[in-house]
Every structure is written in structure tokens, then in C-alpha cells.
Amino acid sequence: MHVVAIDGPAGSGKSSVSKSAAARLYFGYLDTGAAYRALTWAALKANLDAEKLTESWLQEYFDYSISLDPNDYWVKVAGLDLTEKIRETYIAESVSAYARQPLVRKFMLETTKSLVNQCNLAGIIVEGRDITTVVLPDAQTRILLTASPEVRLERRSKELTSGADALNQVTQRDKSDSQIVDFMHPAPGVTLIDSTHMDFDETVAKVIATITSDRR
Numbered sequence: 324m325h326v327v328a329i330d331g332p333a334g335s336g337k338s339s340v341s342k343s344a345a346a347r348l349y350f351g352y353l354d355t356g357a358a359y360r361a362l363t364w365a366a367l368k369a370n371l372d373a374e375k376l377t378e379s380w381l382q383e384y385f386d387y388s389i390s391l392d393p394n395d396y397w398v399k400v401a402g403l404d405l406t407e408k409i410r411e412t413y414i415a416e417s418v419s420a421y422a423r424q425p426l427v428r429k430f431m432l433e434t435t436k437s438l439v440n441q442c443n444l445a446g447i448i449v450e451g452r453d454i455t456t457v458v459l460p461d462a463q464t465r466i467l468l469t470a471s472p473e474v475r476l477e478r479r480s481k482e483l484t485s486g487a488d489a490l491n492q493v494t495q496r497d498k499s500d501s502q503i504v505d506f507m508h509p510a511p512g513v514t515l516i517d518s519t520h521m522d523f524d525e526t527v528a529k530v531i532a533t534i535t536s537d538r539r
């Protein structure tokens with residue numbers, strides 16, 4: 324199976340670009356940020372602060388599932404569809420605190436690897452922050468997708484209801500997340516795609532060309 328790892332900051336377009344490239348290649352698609360968001364939702368609901376999380380709670384009570392189909396994307400916890408819910412501002416504001424916990428990162432690494440193993444298609448695109456470096460450093464294709472802060476802010480604000488949300492989601496969250504893992508600079512062997520001056524279709528085409536050139 325051709326494993327593709329794509330990292331990048333908020334608003335780089337990596338989710339929509341990865342989803343579209345996966346659909347065109349008949350590959351699976353895995354959004355790893357969704358698991359951090361779903362975990363944040365579940366922990367907040369259980370009144371569990373980030374520092375209070377335990378391995379047994381993660382293993383026993385966080386019953387997470389996600390679709391690997393780029394044409395039918397959904398996220399569930401204990402059978403409850405949270406696809407829309409996890410995009411809300413209160414989740415974005417709290418997610419970094421949970422993502423910072425080493426226990427959580429270890430759990431997510433294992434979850435991601437096991438989801439990749441479940442995919443029985445010709446390939447899978449896995450996107451996040453630490454996929455090219457920590458989770459799947461041996462992936463056949465590794466890409467860092469970036470864009471200038473101004474462009475990312477503009478793209479994010481189109482998805483959100485208020486400008487304040489956009490500003491908080493892009494600048495604050497990137498600042499906080501980049502203390503956990505460096506997703507602003509490509510690690511050795513990782514292809515940098517800067518989409519600042521590319522439109523959506525051009526970016527998808529560039530990602531597909533990079534994947535195709537790595538095909539053995």
C-alpha cells in the first residue's frame with residue numbers, strides 16, 4: 324500500500340486538499356486532527372482536564388471511530404456522529420491542551436497506525452502535524468503543505484462565522500501547537516509544497532504529481 328503523509332499548519336488547506344487527492348487516486352483518507360478534536364469533546368463532556376487523563380480512560384472510555392472514505396467523511400465517539408460538532412470554536416480553543424499530553428500523543432500514534440493497517444485500498448493519505456516526522460516517518464511519500472499566514476487566515480475565515488474565530492484558530496492555535504511539534508519546516512526527505520500562490524486545484528494537482536512520482 325502506498326502510504327502518503329501530509330503535515331501542515333491550520334488553514335494550509337491540507338484537509339480539503341488531502342481529501343480531494345485521495346478521492347481522485349481511489350486512496351483512503353485519514354484526518355488525524357479529528358481524533359484530537361473528538362478526544363477534546365469527550366474529555367470536556369466528562370469534565371476531565373488534560374492533566375487528569377489516564378491511559379485506562381483513553382483505552383476504555385474513548386470509543387473512537389472515523390471513516391477512511393474521502394467521499395463519505397464522518398467522525399464518531401461511542402456511535403454518536405460528531406463530524407460537525409468537533410469543528411466548533413470551543414473545541415479548537417481547548418484541543419492544544421489535550422494534544423500536548425504525552426499520553427495522548429502515544430495513544431494517537433497507535434490509533435493512527437492501526438487505522439492505516441485497516442485500509443485495504445491501493446494507498447492512503449494521512450494528514451496532521453507530526454505524521455511525516457513521528458507517526459509515519461517511513462511513508463513512501465511525505466509532504467509538508469504550507470501557505471503564508473495571511474493566506475491561511477483568509478482561507479480559514481471563509482470556513483468560520485466570525486473573524487475573531489479565524490484569528491484565534493490560526494494564529495493562537497499554531498503558536499500553541501508548534502510548541503508540541505515542528506510542522507512549519509520540512510524534515511529531511513519531506514517535500515515542501517507552498518500553496519500561497521496556488522489555487523485549490525493547482526495544489527491538489529501538485530500533491531497528486533508528487534505522490535505519482537514516488538510510485539514504485
Ligand code: DC
Nearest residue numbers: 355356357359418422451452453500
Ligand atoms: O488539523 P486540525 O486543526 O483538525 O487539528 C486539531 C488539533 O489537533 C490541532 O490543534 C493540533 C492537534 N494535532 C496534533 O497535535 N497532531 C496531529 N497529527 C494532528 C492534529
